[in-house]
Amino acid sequence: MRFLHTADWHVGRQIRGRSRAEEFRAALGEVVGIAVQEGVDAVLVAGDVYEHAAPTPEADALVFEAFLRLHEAGVAVVAIPGNHDSAARFEAFAGLLRSVGVRVVPRVRPPAEGGIVEVPSRSGDEVAEVACVPFVPERRFGDAAALFEGSERWFQAYAQGMGDLLEALAAGFTPGRAHVVLAHLFTDGALVTPGGGERELTIGMAYAVPPSRLPGTVSYLALGHVHLPQDVRGSPAPARYAGSLLQLDFGEAGQRKSVTIVDVAPGTPAKVREVPLTAGRPLADVRGTLDAVIARGRELGDAYIRAFVETDGPVPGIADRVREELPNALDVHLVYERPERPDGGREPVGSLHPRDRFVAYHRHHHGADPPAELMAAFDEVLALELEEG
Ligand SMILES: [Mn+2]
Structure with missing residues (x-):
């Protein structure tokens, strides 16, 4: 059979x-x-x-x-x-x-x-x-x-x-x-x-x-x-x-x-x-300078894209720019050298408290600590989550 x-x-x-x-x-x-x-x-x-x-x-x-x-x-x-x-x-x-x-x-x-x-x-x-x-x-x-x-x-x-x-x-x-x-x-x-x-x-x-x-x-x-x-x-x-x-x-x-x-x-x-199976839309990571990401993204047709744009530092508005050019770009991350931690090590994200993990996440993706109001909102959600177990 x-x-x-x-x-x-x-x-x-x-x-x-x-x-x-x-x-x-x-x-x-x-x-x-x-x-x-x-x-x-x-x-x-x-x-x-x-x-x-x-x-x-x-x-x-x-x-x-x-x-x-x-x-x-x-x-x-x-x-x-x-x-x-x-x-x-x-x-x-x-x-x-x-x-x-x-x-x-x-x-x-x-x-x-x-x-x-x-x-x-x-x-x-x-x-x-x-x-x-x-x-x-x-x-x-x-x-x-x-x-x-x-x-x-x-x-x-x-x-x-x-x-x-x-x-x-x-x-x-x-x-x-x-x-x-x-x-x-x-x-x-x-x-x-x-x-x-x-x-x-x-x-x-x-x-x-x-x-x-x-x-x-x-x-x-x-x-x-x-x-x-x-x-x-x-x-x-x-x-x-x-x-x-x-x-x-x-x-x-x-x-x-x-x-x-x-x-x-x-x-x-x-x-x-x-x-x-061939029906689904592909998902693709694209990495490079702004121009390279846009050029590569266009070649990928209807693929959903996660873009990693290499820059020298934070560039306001760059994510919007990528999304304008590539409507299928779902995630846009900036990639640049972050200042090293004083002890030179990498942050062991997996072992941190949720609050610290969120801060580490924000630093990684935005190169800065989260603003106070965002942190307050995070604490509120976290408290609810803990209450519900
Ligand atoms: Mn499953």
Whole structure:
């Protein structure tokens, strides 16, 4: 049987306040087109369908349109919520969506209680099984006692718990059928950017499952959560992050997006193939003098641009100038030598209090401390934020 594996749609995401609805419409249209052209039996959506837990009607319309078009083409869908989605909302829609061939598994369930979904082939003579692991919030794995045992222990408990959960689900498969796992989770060592780098090591990501704990008896693991399309290194069975539909932010600038076509058969590892997506507008970093940035920006057509303009010091109005010339320039930063700190070191931004981090941010981007009224507004927002926890 053949599946199309996609993930991390994040429908409803904007960029610097600009709508990307048309790009989502085009990219989802591309996904439907590939599913039809490849003659897949089902599309697997590995979570983060929406950007927000309470999506706008516009985002809903885009997702429902894609589901409906797949249904009309005779392609089934299996979908799970990611950390951006509301499981409760998915639960509310599950029955309705089922009537258009979309199987939603909103929460982790034992195999016999809906945790494993049967997917018949379009020809009707085969059935594959898809074990579903929606995103499990980290806090669910930390009971009160774990809170007092230090964070390392807690992360280990998460990895252990997720490993056990995957094993228990895999044990529920019916022998003689093709077995697939559909999960929204982070695996140890996944690359957030093509070269890896410091973004790999943010706090949330310590809640990772070691690839060696993924079940080795399945044909394929269709994963979501990491936006760079990639195979999972060190997994005992073929496993892959399909990646997002669009370059969602400048951290994903230049990334090639794709869907994965997966051929599965009982008892054998899947054959996996990447099909590129081209619908979204590219995101690009442009660096140089004012003239060079403008010239390069013009060459980039409809790409969203983050500009780094090299100057000798602060130049009032230069950002407006760049935006006038390049309507797609979303961020404009000035790059010039800052006076060194007395101790000659760089500011360890990651370890500072939010207030100090904001000051460091402002100094970095504007070459000066924030004005008093801005600081007062920041304090007000910070106080609210702390109150809400
Ligand atoms: Mn995501």
